[in-house]
Amino acid sequence: MQLVGIEMLNIFGGSAYLDVDQLASHRGLDKTRFDNLLMKEKSVALPYEDPVSLGVNAAKPIIDALSDSEKDRIEMLITCTESSFDFGKSMSSYMHDYLGLNRNCRLFEIKSACYSGTTGLQVGINFVLSQVSPGAKVLVIATDISRFLVAEGGGVLSEGWSFAEPSSGAGAAAMLVSDRPYIFQVDVGANGYYGFEVMDTCRPVADSEAGDSDLSLLSYLDCLQQSFSEYQKRVPDANYLESFSYLAFHTPFGGMIKGAHRTMMRKMLKAKADVIESDFEERVFPGLIYCQRVGNIMGATTALSLVSTIEHGEFYSPKRVGCFSYGSGCCSEFFSGVVTAESQEYLKQFNIADKLDQRYPLSMDEYDALIKESTTVRFGTRNVKLDTGFLDGVRNSSDMPRLFLKEIKEYHRLYEWSQ
């Protein structure tokens, strides 16, 4: 069997964050049973951050660690997003430029709500498996932000949607896919996918979102059961409890995953409440730790949960991780791979936890000012010079150089490196 999977994986969890409990109080949300939602912090995109800057900041440390000859083997750069600012031009063209990649490279973008990152990963895996260009690598960058508030008015699609604000984050995951799967060796052919049309959450207007959170949760659970059943058809001995040492889920918010896991344990194994609780702590919770700090970064969230699992799990011997990805609208996939002690060692070079710690803690006043300031870069903005003095402390809160949006000039986005 040919080896394939994720050679290197890094997360950029933004430059600033907000305490979610504080936000819920500030917005006057009903906080009955709020703790059950298992939300803590969310990363917030600054006006001078966008999906391109976040994506480049995730990928740059991976690219910098490659030799020139390795870097030149990147033959595909796929951006995976629901936050792009242009219907035609792919953001991968900007990222390709700022990362200084070989021009003999396919550049394109994938849209599939929160399933986009997994879609990109699977495209990359299949390109490597096809062996049409032996030794080639694929750079998959899932990057998303949620900049503005909910679409106002309306009935069904706005009902209960106010909880989207505390759960929506900003960030990116960069995955280098190749025949050297140091981080995550994919189980080839072990994929259960399931999709159908449903109007649960969507971005039908620029800079805003709409959704029916109850319908989305119901659809997520249907898809989890159905995609796992399909996975079992292809991997006949697969067992939800015994086949996977850890589970990494697309995580809109932690409480939803706890509920989803409970459902699976009850349906698949008729497990009792105490068994489900301890199994959640052991196999699922490691994958929620970073998700609770960054929030839902849509297309990048499954990768965020995988990174969290690898960093917080115990991998003295190689272990299988089951991954579930769901994108509203909808499509979903259950797949798996193997993680080793070396995977954990390789990830340490990116200091992901330290970088999350270095994010700037926003006050509510600063957050409100930020939302107002972000209107300067609304979808369709033709010309603007970003106010680099806005929340100046944020730009210097990290010890690593970061890319920021500097100017939009005749729709063309220009970026600059900090330091």
Added chain:
Amino acid sequence: MEKKNVFLIVKDVISEVLPDVDSDGVKIEQNLKSLGANSIDRTEIVMLSMERLGIKLPLVSFGGVENIEEMVDVLVDNT
């Protein structure tokens, strides 16, 4: 199964998921949110009710239900 019997089962499930709620006082026209159920609790109530009634339906069939009665109606239609 008759609607009133399905409602009794649903009330029983509500008291299991939301132990602080006095299920005897629950009215069919109420919505689950007003009883303090968050989105996860609401889904749990739907799933447990289906299990008790031996119903297998896609969960999205319950999308858009606005109160307990509408949920009971979907269950009754599929028993």
